[in-house]
Amino acid sequence: MNTRFLETLVMLDRLKSFRETAQMLCTTQAAVSKRIEALEEELGVQLVDRTQRALKLTIIGEQVVCQAEQMLALEKQLKLSVHPDAPPSGRVRIGVIETVVHTWLTPLIHMLSERLPAIEPDITVDTAHNLREQFRHRKFDMLIQNDDIADVACNDGATVTPLCRFPMLWIARPAVLPKARTLRLEDLERVPVLTFSRTSGPRAHVRALFAGRATEPRVCSFPSVQSIIQLTKGGFGVAAIPPIFVREELAEGYLEIRGGPALPPMVITVAHARDTAPAVHAVTKLTRAIVADYCAEAGEEWVSALSPAPLS
Missing domain, CATH: 3.40.190.10 (Periplasmic binding protein-like II)
Known part of the structure; x- marks a missing residue:
């Protein structure tokens, strides 16, 4: 069985759109449709309910997605077990608020290129509200923002780490x-x-x-x-x-x-799924280090670190 077809089905279930799935997988809508049809033919079942206007999987399709996610996770573990010392690699989709762009995003990108050259950062800048919605639909591997996302962490099994605090x-x-x-x-x-x-x-x-x-x-x-x-x-x-x-x-x-009426500080956090890829863990660790260095250089008058720099 072609695991690429399973990956396509899982992504289609998350995004609920052939167009967005094609964009995420860097292919065409026609190719996505052909992969789903090939998977249906191989399994002998219908995975997508084509009687509905909105994209919806059949009951069997939802069951197959659950099994597919497990198979893809096992495939990832297998590759890691064969090459345990290989540096983390691949694309990491990162959603960031503009505050980060104006502070420590540039040193982070430079350091990623220097220390993790096999990782391709895919940056999206937007408001915290829009980024949270996209993170909830798993369009990002990492989310760096400032508003409370406790609901996302609880519902979607995300790990949330405070990075720094800016006075308002x-x-x-x-x-x-x-x-x-x-x-x-x-x-x-x-x-x-x-x-x-x-x-x-x-x-x-x-x-x-x-x-x-x-x-x-x-x-x-x-x-x-x-x-x-x-x-x-x-x-x-x-x-x-x-x-x-x-x-x-x-x-x-x-x-x-x-001086004036007191305002709460802006607290920046980073979030990712608990079962995320090694590349995402590596970028998160480097982000914590960059933020700690940035805060130390700027001084607590301007920004204070909330997460100690990780050990190398």
């Missing part, structure tokens, strides 16, 4: 806010408040500050960190972001940090 502070052009005093809610109600996307934890924390007040604040949400930075530099409003994004502007006095 109020930042603006000096002329935008009242001078030399701690900001009050009424100060923040007079100017636009800039923060992350509408589905993000940081935005929810900002909104919660104004719960029950008569005045509705102007909370402007952006999925792009760069958009928040540019608007803040342009004097459009006050930003609730990690100050590490604008270290140079703060040092030059172009922007300033202001």
Whole structure:
């Protein structure tokens, strides 16, 4: 039996789409269909319910998927047992939030190329909400994001490791806010408040500050960190972001940090399935090391490590 056909069936069950399965396996929809048909012919059963508009496996198809996953896991173990000292290799699909792009993603990619050259990182940058949904459907091997994913960990058997913590502070052009005093809610109600996307934890924390007040604040949400930075530099409003994004502007006095209502820090975590491939474990271990080095170099004023660097 061709294990590539079994892999195709498992992927089709996870993604519920011939098109997305073809993209994930770097092939065509026609090739995916032919693999499923060949598997059905070999087993003598129908695996896909073709009477439904939405893609759905038959009851027997669902049973075959369970067995196929076990066979693929055994195949992986067999290959590892034959070459136990082989370096980890293959594609690792990583979903990351933009905060990581603006901090330690570049040193991570450089170090992956240097230390794990047989691994191909496939990076997707998106909001935490969108990334979680894709991770839930197993479109990523690793998820690096900032919102709570305890439900994903419990339901899908994921391992979640805290990496670092960024303080969330109020930042603006000096002329935008009242001078030399701690900001009050009424100060923040007079100017636009800039923060992350509408589905993000940081935005929810900002909104919660104004719960029950008569005045509705102007909370402007952006999925792009760069958009928040540019608007803040342009004097459009006050930003609730990690100050590490604008270290140079703060040092030059172009922007300033202001005291105000406390906001929870942004905690970055990495998640992956417990039964994941050795390549994913290797990338996770290297990520922890890179983050620990980044935090030590930047200093706790800007970011603090939550996971010690793993032993080599």
